Amino acid sequence: MTPGVDINIGLLDDNDALATANRARLDRAGARCVNLMSSPGSGKTTLLEATVAALDGDLRLAVIEGDMTTELDADRLRARGVPVAAITTGRSCHLEADQVADGLDRLGSLDRFDLVVIENVGNLICPAAYELGEHARVVLVAVTEGEDKPLKYPIMFHGADCVVVTKLDLAPYLKLDIERLKANIQEVNPRAAVLALSAETGAGMTDWLSWLRGQAPTTEPA
């Protein structure tokens, strides 16, 4: 189906141009942007809730929340006092740069924020193909998903700047070799930071917060 492929490449070019514009807009405001991706149920929203609680205002966060149909996740974060722009994608399996541009519009003046976190639609495949204007990509994989996911979904893991192994508190109840999981991540992507944590118990959260603080701008905006 060569025609379809060509058309998709054209659409991706348009998307990438919009993504570049989003990034420039964030840069001008002195804000950085992280694109958070994973399967459904790997714990993206739970990690964000725990992050907001642990940061306790230390970084000025905003969230662009992508979901197919509901604002359930957006509401969980709003309840924590975080500014959230919710985007419902309908039948679509990923966020695109034009939707993020709309989300940035709705967040208002971006110089109020150090970090804009995009919580992408739960999907370990399609979101990897779409630049959104982020400065860094974080991929979550829960211990409950097994050791083999980096090998089976390599495109997503290959593009990550940071891979966070979540639900560490459940590891004792699983036949899981966590070192094997980490080795599989590093086989697919040797440059990614690899962290492991439990948002439930707080184990490993310090390393995550440290990584996240490292993404925030260190100087005042120009």
Next chain:
Amino acid sequence: MTPGVDINIGLLDDNDALATANRARLDRAGARCVNLMSSPGSGKTTLLEATVAALDGDLRLAVIEGDMTTELDADRLRARGVPVAAITTGRSCHLEADQVADGLDRLGSLDRFDLVVIENVGNLICPAAYELGEHARVVLVAVTEGEDKPLKYPIMFHGADCVVVTKLDLAPYLKLDIERLKANIQEVNPRAAVLALSAETGAGMTDWLSWLRGQAPTTEPA
């Protein structure tokens, strides 16, 4: 992006025609086909391994195994003595009917089988849009994924004939209201059979095997 949408509808029409041909071919052979879908790591392959062990030859099973890049899951099922046709989809996020037609070719004479199970690519969104020629759709959701997934990914759950809640052995370690999860499934899809099981402990397997036996042909092929 209306042109893209129209093109996709055209491609789906082509896919559906091939799916109808797949179904007719299975019907002629007296075999039935189940399309197994879920997020990555919900336990599709583990459930199939446990199913093969529990059936102990009672149904003549074959598997068409969809994965992006590896044959890891196919090899796990081959190790159980099941005929498997492995399809690697490359960058694609779902199986299509032409790939299943190729898988049926590779399984050889279909009248040797009562049930052909298609294990789709791990993705709770995109596979729902593609008819493959199956007679029934099964969607898995692990207890670790949370109560809200049916509401957040309604298209997949809406199309299911049977929803299987997996990893029941982990429920005691989670803040999960399993009755709420079941109610959310039934809200999105009142006609689906809803089962809950642990392939690890065997709890709930009897109901699953009974549902699966109910899918197999009851009469000899014409």
